[in-house]
Amino acid sequence: MSLTANGQRIVVNDVHLSYGSHAVLRGLTLHVAAGEIYALLGGNGAGKSSTMSALLGFVRPDAGTVEVAGYNPATQADQARAQIAYVPENVALYDHLTARENAAYLLALAGRRPEPQAIDAAFEATGLQEAAWDKRLGGFSKGMRQKVAIAIALLREVPVLLLDEPSSGLDPKATADFNRLVHDVARRGAAVLMVTHDLLSAADIADRIGFLEAGRIVDEAAAQGADRFDVRDLHRKFTAGSVAA
Amino acid sequence: MSAISLIARDELRLMRRNRVAVVAFALLVLLTLAAAFISWSHQRAIAETRARFQAQAAKEFEAQPDRHPHRMVHYGNFIFRPLGPLAAFDPGVDAYTGNSMFLEGHRQNTANFGDVRQSSLLIRFGQLTPAFVLQVIAPLLLIFLGYGAVARERERGTLRQMLVQGVSARQLVAGKLLALAAVAALIGLPAMIAFLLIAGQPDALAGPMAVIALGYAAYLALWAVIVILVSAMMRRGRDALLALLALWAVLVILVPRVAPDIAANAHALPTRLETDIAIQEDLRRLGDSHNPDDPFFTAFKQKMLRQYGVSRVEDLPVNYKGLLAVEGEKLTSRLFDNYADRSFAVQAAQSGLMNGFGMISPTVALRRLSMAAAGTDLDGHHRFLEQAEAYRFAMVQQLNQLQADAVTYADDVAQDAGADTRKRISADHWQAVPEFRFQPAPASDLLRASLPGLLLLLVWLAIAALALIPIARHVQKARR
Numbered sequence: 124m125s126l127t128a129n130g131q132r133i134v135v136n137d138v139h140l141s142y143g144s145h146a147v148l149r150g151l152t153l154h155v156a157a158g159e160i161y162a163l164l165g166g167n168g169a170g171k172s173s174t175m176s177a178l179l180g181f182v183r184p185d186a187g188t189v190e191v192a193g194y195n196p197a198t199q200a201d202q203a204r205a206q207i208a209y210v211p212e213n214v215a216l217y218d219h220l221t222a223r224e225n226a227a228y229l230l231a232l233a234g235r236r237p238e239p240q241a242i243d244a245a246f247e248a249t250g251l252q253e254a255a256w257d258k259r260l261g262g263f264s265k266g267m268r269q270k271v272a273i274a275i276a277l278l279r280e281v282p283v284l285l286l287d288e289p290s291s292g293l294d295p296k297a298t299a300d301f302n303r304l305v306h307d308v309a310r311r312g313a314a315v316l317m318v319t320h321d322l323l324s325a326a327d328i329a330d331r332i333g334f335l336e337a338g339r340i341v342d343e344a345a346a347q348g349a350d351r352f353d354v355r356d357l358h359r360k361f362t363a364g365s366v367a368a
Numbered sequence: 369m370s371a372i373s374l375i376a377r378d379e380l381r382l383m384r385r386n387r388v389a390v391v392a393f394a395l396l397v398l399l400t401l402a403a404a405f406i407s408w409s410h411q412r413a414i415a416e417t418r419a420r421f422q423a424q425a426a427k428e429f430e431a432q433p434d435r436h437p438h439r440m441v442h443y444g445n446f447i448f449r450p451l452g453p454l455a456a457f458d459p460g461v462d463a464y465t466g467n468s469m470f471l472e473g474h475r476q477n478t479a480n481f482g483d484v485r486q487s488s489l490l491i492r493f494g495q496l497t498p499a500f501v502l503q504v505i506a507p508l509l510l511i512f513l514g515y516g517a518v519a520r521e522r523e524r525g526t527l528r529q530m531l532v533q534g535v536s537a538r539q540l541v542a543g544k545l546l547a548l549a550a551v552a553a554l555i556g557l558p559a560m561i562a563f564l565l566i567a568g569q570p571d572a573l574a575g576p577m578a579v580i581a582l583g584y585a586a587y588l589a590l591w592a593v594i595v596i597l598v599s600a601m602m603r604r605g606r607d608a609l610l611a612l613l614a615l616w617a618v619l620v621i622l623v624p625r626v627a628p629d630i631a632a633n634a635h636a637l638p639t640r641l642e643t644d645i646a647i648q649e650d651l652r653r654l655g656d657s658h659n660p661d662d663p664f665f666t667a668f669k670q671k672m673l674r675q676y677g678v679s680r681v682e683d684l685p686v687n688y689k690g691l692l693a694v695e696g697e698k699l700t701s702r703l704f705d706n707y708a709d710r711s712f713a714v715q716a717a718q719s720g721l722m723n724g725f726g727m728i729s730p731t732v733a734l735r736r737l738s739m740a741a742a743g744t745d746l747d748g749h750h751r752f753l754e755q756a757e758a759y760r761f762a763m764v765q766q767l768n769q770l771q772a773d774a775v776t777y778a779d780d781v782a783q784d785a786g787a788d789t790r791k792r793i794s795a796d797h798w799q800a801v802p803e804f805r806f807q808p809a810p811a812s813d814l815l816r817a818s819l820p821g822l823l824l825l826l827v828w829l830a831i832a833a834l835a836l837i838p839i840a841r842h843v844q845k846a847r848r
Contacts, residue, residue: 179532200844201534209532215525219382231374233533 131190132157132283132314133178138187140173140338147173148184149338153316157282160305160315162325165335171318174335175287178316180204192282205233208276212288214268218261222246222271225260229275237278245274250300265292273301277308284308286317290324302328326352334360371535375543379517380550389513393551396509397558400501404562407497411456418448418467422804430799434792436780437771438693441764444472447804449752452743453569454576457562458499460744469753471760473697473767476704498559499738502584503731504620506555507591511612513551514595516605517544518843523604527843537844541836545596552588559584573811576741579818583737586825590730593832600839623729630725631718637711647707654699668695682777689780690772697768701761708757712750719746726824733828737821741814751809759804770797 133155140148147170155161165171176182177189180196180203189196192206216225226242237245246256249270260268269292276284284305290298305328309315318335319325325332332352334342342360346352369377383389425446432443449467451459518541521527530540560581595612602608638646655664672691673679681688726733739745770793771780779790809817 179528181528181531200531201536204532205534207532209529211525211528213525215529217378217382217526219385220378228374228378229529229533231369232371232530232535 130156132192133161133316134188134190135174135177136188138177138184138189140170140177140182140184147338148177151187151335151339153333153340155314155316157312157314158309160309160317160328160330162329162332163316163318163335164320164322164325164332165318166320169335170338171320171335172287173338175209175285175318178203178285179207179209206281207283207285208279208281209285210269210272210276210287210289212291214265214272216260216268216271219259221257221259222251222263223256225271226275226278230278233279235279241278242274245278246270248277248300248304249274250297266294266297269293270297273304277304282313284313284315286315286319288319288321289317290319290321298324322358323354326354371539372543372546375530375535375540376546376550379544379547383513383547383551392509392512393554396501396505396555399496399505400498400555400558401562403496403501404498404559404565407459408456408562408565411451411459414467415451418450421446421468422448422450426803429801430795432795432798434795436775436791437690437767437793437797438473440798441473441693441767444470445763445801445804446470447756447759447806450806452808453572454580454742455744457497457580458738458742458744459497460739460742461746461749462744465746465749467752469756471756471763473693473764474700476701476708476757476760498562502556502559502588503734503738506552506588507616507620509555510548510552510588510591510595511609511616514544514548514592515599515609515612517548517596518600519602519605519608520599522843531844536840537842538837538840541596541600541840541843544599545592545836548592548595549589552592553585556584556588573814575811576743576814576818579741579815579822580738583734583741583818583822583825586822586829587730587734590825590829590832593829593836597832597835597839600836600843619729620731623725624731624735627722627725627729627732628718631721634721635714635717637714637718643707643711647703650703651700654703665692668692684777686772687775687777687780689777690768690770690775693768693771694765697761697764701757705757708753715746715750723820726821730825730828733821733824735821737818737825740817740821743809743814745817747817748809752806755806756804763801766801 131154133153135151135153138148138151139146147168151170151174153161153163163171163174173182177184178191178196180200183197191203194203194206196203217228220228223239223242223246226237226245230237230242243253243256246253251267251270251274255263255267260271263271269289273289276286286305289301289305293301302324305315305317309330317325317329330346332344333340334344344352344356344360383393425448429440429443429445432440435443447469449462451462455462516523518527521530521540527540531537563577563581594615598611598615599605599608602611655662659665669681669688672684672688673681676684676686678684684691722732723736726736736745740747774793774797775791779787782790
C-alpha cells in the first residue's frame with residue numbers, strides 16, 4: 124500500500140462531477156488520513172453516493188483529483204479498488220451461497236484466502252449468530268446481511284474502508300459492536316470514510332464530520348475531548364442548510 | 369485459482385443449486401438420449417426395410433420367366449436408396465425427397481415414399497433426432513440457464529460488489545462465459561457420445577464425423593457467447609430473457625423456415641404437370657418410330673442399312689426393332705437428362721440462396737454443414753438420382769441390346785400362333801443384369817460440401833467473441 128502526500132489515504136481535491144446538465148459535486152474537497160474515521164454527513168441529493176462512486180472508480184470527475192492510497196480510481200480502478208473494502212447501504216451478496224461461502228468467494232475474488240477460523244472470528248466479531256454461518260443468505264434480514272458484508276470488509280485488511288450508511292438496518296447492540304469494530308480497523312491504520320445521514324451515528328464513531336451540501340463540504344467538525352462532539356452544535360450545523368431534507 | 373475460474377465455478381454452483389435449472393438440464397440430456405435412440409432405431413428399421421425390399425425387387429426381377437426383352441424393359445425394377453451411418457444423426461432431406469424409385473424404359477420416374485408422405489403431419493415440424501435437439505432445443509436451454517449471468521449481477525447490485533473486489537469486467541464476462549461454455553459442452557456431450565455410437569460403424573467416415581462434431585461445438589459455443597453478450601448488455605435479467613427468446617425465435621425457427629420459401633419463390637421450379645406436358649411436346653417433336661414417314665427415323669433406318677450394307681431391314685444381321693429401341697431410349701434419356709439438369713440447376717440456385725441465409729442465421733449454416741457432412745443434403749439426393757438414372761439407362765439398353773441380338777426381326781414382327789414363344793428369350797439373361805449398388809459420396813466430397821457451413825459458423829463465433837470486448841467495457845462502467 125502507498126500513501127498520498129502528507130500521509131493521507133483518501134484525497135479528494137476540488138472535484139466537480141455532473142450527470143448531463145445536473146451537477147452533483149461542485150468543488151468537493153476532503154482528506155482522510157491513515158487511522159482516521161471521517162463521516163460525510165448529508166441529506167438526499169447532497170452528493171454522498173456520487174462521492175462513493177468517484178472513490179470506487181465508477182465515475183470519472185469532470186475536474187479535480189481523487190486519490191485512494193496513492194491511486195487514481197478513474198484511471199487505475201483495479202489498483203485503487205484493491206486498496207478498498209466497501210460496505211454499501213443495500214448489501215449485495217449472493218442468496219444461493221451461505222454466509223461462509225459468500226465470505227470465501229468474495230475474498231477469493233479479491234485475492235485473499237483467509238483460514239476458516241478467521242472467517243468465523245470475523246462473523247463472531249460482527250455479532251452474527253453462529254447458527255447463521257452455514258445458512259444461505261436467501262432468508263437473512265437486512266441486518267444479518269450487513270454483518271456478513273462488514274465481516275468480509277474486515278477480512279480484506281486493506282488501508283481504506285468505505286461505508287455507505289453502515290448502521291442502517293442494525294439494531295442498537297449490533298450498531299455498538301459495529302462501531303467498536305470500525306475503531307479497531309482504524310486503530311490498525313486504515314482510513315475510514317463513511318457516508319451517512321444519521322447524525323448520532325456519525326457523532327458516535329467519527330473523528331471528523333464533514334457536512335455535505337449540494338456537492339461540497341460546507342462545514343466540518345472534529346472530535347474533541349471525552350465528549351467528542353457537541354451534538355447540539357452538530358444538529359444546528361446539520362439543519363442549518365437544506366442538507367437534512 | 370484465477371478470478372475467471374472462481375466466477376465460473378460459482379455460476380455453475382448457482383445452476384446446480386437451482387432446481388429448475390437442474391431439472392431442465394436433466395430433461396435435455398434425457399431428450400438427447402431418447403432422440404439418439406429413436407433416431408438410431410428408426411434409421412436401422414428404414415435401412416433394414418430398404419435392404420429387404422431391394423433384395424425382394426432384385427429376386428422378383430431375376431425370377432421372371434422367359435420373356436421378350438422389351439417386356440422386361442416395361443416390367444422395370446425397383447431401387448432403394450440405402451442410408452449412410454451418419455443419417456441416424458441427421459437424416460436431412462431424406463424424409464422429404466423420397467427414397468425409392470421405379471425404373472423402366474422410356475421414362476424417368478421421380479423418387480417416392482418420403483417419410484413425410486407416410487407419416488402424420490407432425491413430422492413436418494421436425495423429427496426428433498440428435499441434430500434437431502442440438503440445433504433447436506439446446507440453445508433454448510442455454511438461454512434459460514444463462515440469461516441472467518451478468519444481468520442478474522447488475523440487477524442485484526453484486527456486479528458493483530465484484531468490481532470493488534478487484535475483479536475486472538473482462539474477467540467477470542470471461543468467467544460467466546466459461547461456465548456457460550462448460551454447460552454447453554455438457555449438453556453436447558451425450559449427443560456426441562450417441563453420435564459416436566450410432567455413427568461409429570465400420571463404414572463411417574472419420575473426416576465428416578469430425579466436421580460435424582466441430583460444427584456443433586462451434587454452434588453451442590456461439591450460443592453461449594450470444595447469451596452472455598445479451599445478458600451483459602441488458603440492465604435486467606427479464607429484458608435479457610425476452611431479447612434472447614426473440615433472437616432464438618428469429619434465428620432458429622423463423623429464418624430456417626422462411627428461407628426455403630424465399631428461395632423457392634426466387635428460383636421457381638415448374639410444376640410436375642407443366643414438366644410432363646413440356647416433355648410430351650418434346651417427345652412428339654423427336655419423332656415417331658412407328659411412322660414410316662417420320663424424317664428422323666427414316667434417316668436412322670437408312671443409316672443402319674448403309675452401315676450393314678443391306679437394302680432391307682429384314683436383311684440386317686441384328687433385329688432392327690432392337691436397334692430402334694436402343695436409339696429411341698438414347699433420345700428420350702437425353703431429353704429427360706436435359707429436364708433433370710434444368711431442375712437440378714434451379715434446385716442448386718435455391719440451395720445457394722438458402723445457404724446465403726447462413727449469414728443471417730447460424731442455424732441455417734449449421735444445417736448446411738450437418739446435412740452435407742452426413743451426406744443427407746440435396747446433393748446427396750441428386751447423387752442418388754444420377755446413379756439411379758445411370759443404372760436405369762444401362763439396364764434398359766442392356767435389355768434393348770438383347771432384343772437386337774437375341775430376337776430375330778422376323779420373329780419380332782411375326783403375328784402367327786407360335787410367334788409369342790419364339791420372341792421370348794431365356795430367363796438366364798435377367799440374372800446377367802447387375803443389381804443397383806448406390807455409391808455414397810467419398811469423404812473428401814462430404815468434407816468439401818460441409819466446409820462453407822463450418823467456415824460461416826466460425827465467422828459467426830469470431831464476430832460474437834469480438835463483440836464481447838466493447839460489451840465488457842460497458843459492464844465496467846456499472847454505476848449501480
